[in-house]
Amino acid sequence: MPAFIIRRLLQSMIVMFFxxxxxxxxxxxxxxxxxxxxxxxxxFEDREALRESLGLNDPVPVQFFRFIGNAAKFxxxxxxxxxRSVTGLFKxxxxxxxxxSFVAALLSLVIGLPMGVYAGLKPDGWLSKxxxxxxxxxxxxxxxxxxxxxxxIFAVTLGWLPSYGRGEVxxxxxxxxxxxxxxxxxxxxxxxxxxxxxxxTLIMRLVRSEMLEVLRTDYIKFARARGLSNRAIYFGHxxxxxLVPVITITGLQIGSIIAxxxxxxxxxxxxxxxxxxxxxxxxxxxxxxxxxxxxxxxFFVVINLTVDILYYVVDPRxxxxxxxxxxx
Amino acid sequence: xxxLKNSTADIAKPNLFIDTLKRFFDSDIxxxxxxxxxxIIASLLTLLIFVSxxxxxxxxxxxxxxxxxxxxxxxxxxxxxxxxxxxxFLLGTEDQGRDLFSTILYGSRISLLVGFSSxxxxxxxxxSLGLISGYLGGAIDAVIMRIAEVQISxxxxxxxxxxxxxxxxxxxxxxxxxxxxxxxxxxxxxSGWVQYARTxxxxxxxxxxxxxxxxxxxIGIRPVFIMLRHILPNVMGPVLVIxxxxxxxxxxxxxxxxxxxxGVPVTQPSLGTLIRIGNDFLFSGEWWITIFPAITLAVLVLxxxxxxDWLRDALNPKLR
Numbered sequence: 001m002p003a004f005i006i007r008r009l010l011q012s013m014i015v016m017f018f019x020x021x022x023x024x025x026x027x028x029x030x031x032x033x034x035x036x037x038x039x040x041x042x043x044f045e046d047r048e049a050l051r052e053s054l055g056l057n058d059p060v061p062v063q064f065f066r067f068i069g070n071a072a073k074f075x076x077x078x079x080x081x082x083x084r085s086v087t088g089l090f091k092x093x094x095x096x097x098x099x100x101s102f103v104a105a106l107l108s109l110v111i112g113l114p115m116g117v118y119a120g121l122k123p124d125g126w127l128s129k130x131x132x133x134x135x136x137x138x139x140x141x142x143x144x145x146x147x148x149x150x151x152x153i154f155a156v157t158l159g160w161l162p163s164y165g166r167g168e169v170x171x172x173x174x175x176x177x178x179x180x181x182x183x184x185x186x187x188x189x190x191x192x193x194x195x196x197x198x199x200x201t202l203i204m205r206l207v208r209s210e211m212l213e214v215l216r217t218d219y220i221k222f223a224r225a226r227g228l229s230n231r232a233i234y235f236g237h238x239x240x241x242x243l244v245p246v247i248t249i250t251g252l253q254i255g256s257i258i259a260x261x262x263x264x265x266x267x268x269x270x271x272x273x274x275x276x277x278x279x280x281x282x283x284x285x286x287x288x289x290x291x292x293x294x295x296x297x298x299f300f301v302v303i304n305l306t307v308d309i310l311y312y313v314v315d316p317r318x319x320x321x322x323x324x325x326x327x328x
Numbered sequence: 329x330x331x332l333k334n335s336t337a338d339i340a341k342p343n344l345f346i347d348t349l350k351r352f353f354d355s356d357i358x359x360x361x362x363x364x365x366x367x368i369i370a371s372l373l374t375l376l377i378f379v380s381x382x383x384x385x386x387x388x389x390x391x392x393x394x395x396x397x398x399x400x401x402x403x404x405x406x407x408x409x410x411x412x413x414x415x416x417f418l419l420g421t422e423d424q425g426r427d428l429f430s431t432i433l434y435g436s437r438i439s440l441l442v443g444f445s446s447x448x449x450x451x452x453x454x455x456s457l458g459l460i461s462g463y464l465g466g467a468i469d470a471v472i473m474r475i476a477e478v479q480i481s482x483x484x485x486x487x488x489x490x491x492x493x494x495x496x497x498x499x500x501x502x503x504x505x506x507x508x509x510x511x512x513x514x515x516x517x518x519s520g521w522v523q524y525a526r527t528x529x530x531x532x533x534x535x536x537x538x539x540x541x542x543x544x545x546x547i548g549i550r551p552v553f554i555m556l557r558h559i560l561p562n563v564m565g566p567v568l569v570i571x572x573x574x575x576x577x578x579x580x581x582x583x584x585x586x587x588x589x590x591g592v593p594v595t596q597p598s599l600g601t602l603i604r605i606g607n608d609f610l611f612s613g614e615w616w617i618t619i620f621p622a623i624t625l626a627v628l629v630l631x632x633x634x635x636x637d638w639l640r641d642a643l644n645p646k647l648r
Contacts (some may be wrong), residue, residue: 141629
């Protein structure tokens with residue numbers, strides 16, 4: 001077990017190292033950082049002084065390790081476009097993205113799970129077929145198209161929901177949230193559905209196929225033979241056993257929810273990190289791009305590591321296999 | 329046909345062709361195709377979009393890329409059946425006065441071009457790396473598979489977006505428009521090679537221990553030829569299924585990146601770019617600029633997806 005974790009940890013560190021290298025190369029070699037920070041009327045001497053104070057004249061390896069040191073503290077300098085510290089910008093935007101991602105994940109789980117269970121229990125029912133066709137649409141349609149469609153129906157045609165922004169937000173410390181206000185909640189509905197729909201269909205299909213498989217096993221037959229009620233069989237025995245893969249998939253999907261948030265945030269002009277990153281690409285705002293790259297890589301590495309360790313804890317068979325592999 | 333008269337040896341050829349055709353019509357795949365109405369409809373729709381995209385110069389009433397033929401006075405005209413419709417523009421026009429129907433035809437052409445190119449790129453890269461990895465094994469295999477492992481833990485669309493975004497900042501501003509499509513194809517391709525590599529690697533590892541490969545090695549054929557001539561044809565089946573499903577993913581990725589404004593430039597709009605243009609006018613009631621390209625994209629992606637699903641099931645003997 002410790003050897004397995006250490007190996008995975010090492011692997012994650014290598015990934016972070018490579019991402020840091022890409023971020024560093026971008027930071028140093030795309031355009032001139034000094035040129036981006038000063039005005040046109042800055043004298044040559046002032047520029048050189050700034051260059052020296054930023055340490056841009058040091059040897060490259062020294063600069064790289066300083067970059068990594070700063071990155072560990074999440075310091076990426078000043079955004080070219082906003083003229084503000086990148087750390088501050090991300091701190092401001094982080095709550096919006098996390099709130100959206102969390103609500104989307106919750107929504108997909110709360111709706112997807114019952115739909116999947118129903119479709120698994122009654123595979124020939126008409127409602128199950130409706131669910132399945134619906135899931136095909138959810139898998140096939142691009143995220144941004146779903147967003148636009150929702151905006152067209154509920155904001156433009158019906159005028160029920162706001163089409164952009166977060167509505168009113170409350171500030172608790174540096175954290176901001178739209179959950180306690182009505183306009184904040186209204187603004188959250190369409191983006192979270194857009195973001196969660198793909199995950200919802202994924203969870204539904206997964207639960208359905210797992211349920212179908214589990215219901216065929218011997219212990220379910222045995223439970224029936226014992227005369228247990230359907231309810232106890234379905235929810236006590238069958239559903240419980242389908243949940244392991246569902247939990248791991250949901251865990252892994254948190255990463256892609258954050259990734260897909262870029263698209264959703266653009267469609268709904270949601271003031272989160274994804275929108276910040278996309279605007280940074282358009283404006284070649286390297287510090288923000290570098291910071292986002294590192295942050296997302298970090299999220300992914302942590303999520304994957306956690307899921308791997310969880311697998312190991314949850315599934316005893318895996319422990320046995322690894323033990324054998326190491327022993328031989 | 330002239331072969332037929334020339335020599336007796338060649339007479340077998342047309343027969344062989346007819347035999348192949350016969351075998352195809354007798355095959356399980358054809359049977360399953362005929363008995364799945366959804367698949368037939370999907371393939372007809374795919375064919376329709378393919379043909380009209382390829383034949384765009386002959387079908388389209390206007391060339392939307394020819395700036396000379398555009399007239400700003402014609403911009404923002406609704407479809408024919410609306411009140412202010414113009415009989416020249418079947419589906420209306422967009423903000424630069426381009427006929428929407430023609431632009432959609434040309435746009436799906438670009439979407440398909442980017443889709444096919446990036447799938448081919450990913451396929452060639454993935455299959456070669458998979459072959460090398462599976463056949464040679466050892467350190468090369470370990471390195472390739474570690475990279476694949478790392479990459480597969482990130483969603484493909486995120487990788488495509490990051491690669492595309494980073495590359496665009498590296499290109500001098502003047503060349504961005506010219507190189508945009510190449511960069512796009514590269515980014516989508518590089519984000520999709522892992523699946524091919526993994527599949528090919530595992531089947532190569534099975535194939536390389538079979539007798540025909542051993543025989544080829546004994547008579548001294550070079551490894552490159554063994555991989556390409558002997559192993560490759562035997563591992564291509566699943567690759568085609570992955571390729572079909574990947575095509576739908578690639579088209580969606582292209583549309584998404586273009587929608588986000590980091591894909592195809594506005595001068596040669598793809599379906600995604602068109603939707604992006606239309607999105608700005610959605611609120612002023614000009615729904616047609618967004619909705620028609622959106623429907624085209626949705627139908628295309630859904631049909632290709634359905635075809636891919638069917639192909640996967642039909643080629644999988646376990647499900648029969």
